[in-house]
Amino acid sequence: MTKNVLFIMCDQLRWDYLSCAGHPGLDTPHIDALAKRGVRFDRAYVQSTICGPSRMSFYTGRYVSSHGSMWNNVPLKVGEMTLGDHLRPLGVRTALCGKTHMSADAEGMKRLGLAPDSTIGALVSECGFEPYERDDGLHPSTSYGKRNKAYDDYMKDRGWEDENPWESVANSGEDADGNILSGWFLDNSDAKARASDEESETPYITRRSMDFIQEAGDTPWCLHLSYIKPHWPYIVPEPYHDMYPPETHQPVLRSDAEQTDPHPVFGAFMEERVSKAFTSDITRTKVIGAYMGLIKQIDDQMGELMAFLDAKGLTDETMIVFTSDHGDYLGDHWLGEKELFHDPSARIPLIVVDPSKEADATRGTVSDALVEAIDVVPTILDYFDGAAVPHIIEGKSLRPLMQGKADSLRDFVISEYDYSFRQARRRLGVSVAEAKLTMLFDGRWKYVFAEGFRPMLFDLQADPDEFNDLGDDPHSAQECERLQNLFFQWTRRISQRTTMSDAEIERRGIDLNEARAGVLIGFPTEADLEAAFAAAGEKPKR
Structure with a gap:
């Protein structure tokens, strides 16, 4: 039997914005159906709470401090092995439809004489994926992102003559007088996008993934279907734009006490522009309505995609991984965006459907094992019967959990964040070299080591909403010391000897x-x- 993998990633999808995870106002039946066919990992955490470094950990199976791509557009250095590097020797075509947020190591490639348009150079430039269609979305009219000409041409064929239809059509609305309402502005989030549902990004990239699967034929494949949404700009076409009125929204998760003498780094992030914007109930309500609509659109596309696999007879031979690169605060904890380590930011949805008979016993179950984003690569490699390479890949295959052969894989999870690029660092007067945060979570205690400051500490058993920071509580000093010892144990791991097992x-x-x-x-x-x-x-x- 031919084996395939469909590795689906959403951008900025919170762990708790699915009905199978308990959201009371959002129905996601097609994603829920995946959970019924596989295992939903309820305590999955990313290795960084921002797109670029998180994704580089997903694609390498390595911690951020191991692969070195610490923030968006910090290149992944030449020589880091990625999912495609592990799978191609096994005869698996490994391709991308959508976003990677990858920045190529242009200097390293030049030093080694690797031309970006060569076969090897293209793979190195695209994070090891064959770029069937790369579409990062973000700022495609600026140097920050890459313009997707294929999407521009598609929209032109649909009759849109806009120079940048991604921005002015798919991510903008218009008022009654025909004036453009840019989706970049949060208070325009309740407008319907000018693009139709069919023309918008999520259905478009779903169709392109179907094109790839159709083209791949009998060749074993691993397709990374990577959606740009529900990441900002928060704007969605009809009928999704007004599906979710305020009564369907979850209440904001924040406490007045959090603003009273907060940890210096936490306090500095509360002062970020996006955090202040989300303190407005009007703005937050508009954004969340669109955010939920974008998720509903993704769920509908999951239904289209699963029906396609059924029609092609591929369902029983295709592993499906459904996840997100990080969450979204949406005003919780007085914050916008992501970046710090509260669960709305660092915890992600992770559903894995393994069609193998060995996984039958756990279908439809929810695992409370602590798992990490870096576990995806070894899980996929394991599915294709690839040899384990623990001197390279730091994650662990999830298949023992899915086959009922193990109850846990680790005692704690790690997430890292380099905030040197943020205004918060300058606000604090912290040097670039010291702007580093590391979270360690052992299933109860969440400990954040903040270089140059006291630690943050949350007891999620007594305080599941993470309102009460115990990092400077003398009664918690012993717990801080224990967790600090675990942290330093982790820092002493051997992670750079990747050339010899x-x-x-x-x-x-x-x-x-x-x-x-x-x-x-x-x-x-x-x-x-x-x-x-x-x-x-x-x-x-x-």
Whole structure:
């Protein structure tokens, strides 16, 4: 049987904005159906709470401090192995439809003589994926993002003559007088997008993924279908734009006490422009209505996509991974965007459907095991019967959990964030080198090591909403010390010796290997050399 993988990622989808995760006002039946066919991992965390570094961890199976792409547009260095590098030797076509937020290591490629338009250069430039259609969305009319000419041409064929239809059509509305209402402005979020549902980004990239699957034929494939939404601009076409009035929204998750003497870094992020914008109930209500509409549109497209797989007879041979690169505060904790480590930001939806018979026993279950984004690559590699490479991939395959062979994979999860690019750093007077946060969560205690400041600490058993920071509570000093020791244990891991496995070192580490190679160290006489070889049942080579 041919094996395939459909690796679906949403952008900025919170873990709790699905009906299968308990959202009371949002019905996502098609995503819920995936959960019924597989396992929903309820405690999944990203390795960074911002797009670029999070995705680089998803694609390499490595922690952020291991792969080094610490923030958006910090290039992933040449030489980091990605999902495609692991799968191509197995004969698996590994392709992209949608977003990666990858920045190529142009200087490293130039140093090595890799032309971006060469076969290898293109793969290195595209995070190891064959770029069937890359569409990052973000700012395509500026240097920040990449313009997707294919989408522009599609919209032109639909009759739109706008220079940049992504921005002025798909992500803008218009008022009664025909004036353009840019989706970049949060208070325009309740407008319906000028594009029709069919023309908007989510259905478009779904259709392109179907094109790839149709084209791939019988070749084993791994397709990364990577949606741009529900990431901002928060604007959605009809009929989704007014589906979710305020009574369907979850109440804002914040406490007045959080603003009283907050941790300095937390306080600095409360002062960010986007955080202040979300303190307005009017703005927040408009954004959340659109955010929920964008998720509903994605769910409807999941229905289209699953029906397509059924029609092609591919359902029973295709592993499906459904996840997100991080969450969205949406005004919770007095914050907008993502970046810090409260659950609305760092916790993600993760559903895995493994069609193998070995996974039948866990279908439709919810796992409370602590899992990480870096577990996706080894899970997919495992599904294709690839050899484990733990000296390269730091994540762990989820398949033992899905086959009922394990209850847990780890004692804690890690997430890292480099805030050196943010105004919060300047507001705090912190140097670029010191603007580093690391979260460690052991299932109850969430500990944040903040370079140059006291730690943050939350007891999610007593305080599931994470309102009460115990980082400076003397009664919690012992807990902080315990978690700090776990953190420093993690920092001492070996993560850069990726060119030789532990097994190879073990093989080479036999006492006489150097002597066999003619390097004679520690033998006082030739007789000692001959005695050592005789004890091993060998004769020294001359």
